[in-house]
Amino acid sequence: MITYDIKITSKNKQALTFFFLFLNKIKQPKINFLTNYEKQKTLIKKITILKSPHVNKKAQEQFEYRVFSKKISISSYNEMKFLIFLKKLKTKLFSEIKLKIKIFYNNKEKTKNNLLNPKNYYINSIIRKNQVNQKLQSKNIKIQPIKPCYKTKKYLKILDCYGELNIQNV
DSSP: OOEEEEEESOOOOOHHHHHHHHHHHOOOOTOOOEEEEEOOEEEEEEEEEEESSSSSSSSSEEEEEEEEEEEEEEEEEEEEHHHHHHHIIIIIIIIOOOEEEEEEHHHHHHHHHHHHGGGGEEEESSSHHHHHHHTTTTTTTOOOEEEEHHHHHHHHHHHHHHHHHHHHHH
16 A cells, blocks of 8 residues: 655645545545645745836835645555546646645565565576675665576566566556
């Protein structure tokens, strides 16, 4: 399961409320579910412009705009579907909204992927053991050699398991 921390900002307060109303109407438990919601401070920016080109400081005009922001946490099983959904939602329906997304992976699934990752295995005839050990010592990854007689069959089985695991997560 992947957790997304999404910061949603907009200069238009109505666009922000419509975005959250739209998210509440969607009832797809396979794609996502909301785990946390918090309102952020509204940012007020003021700009001062001089009216006259000379040094007259009394002829000033001030403009201000407000940036409204909210932060939500959403957990999802399908990472690519959810990111594509957010991209289409932002571009087609809510163009006034800016999204900042931080992604947090579940560590248990990460270790499963690292265990079955084909990059952690090598075939004896292709790569020397010393070269691989020197490259991977900095990453603290243990590599397991595959015996020459079963090298291609075992490597293909590992590759198959890794592919199935990644397809299930999508």
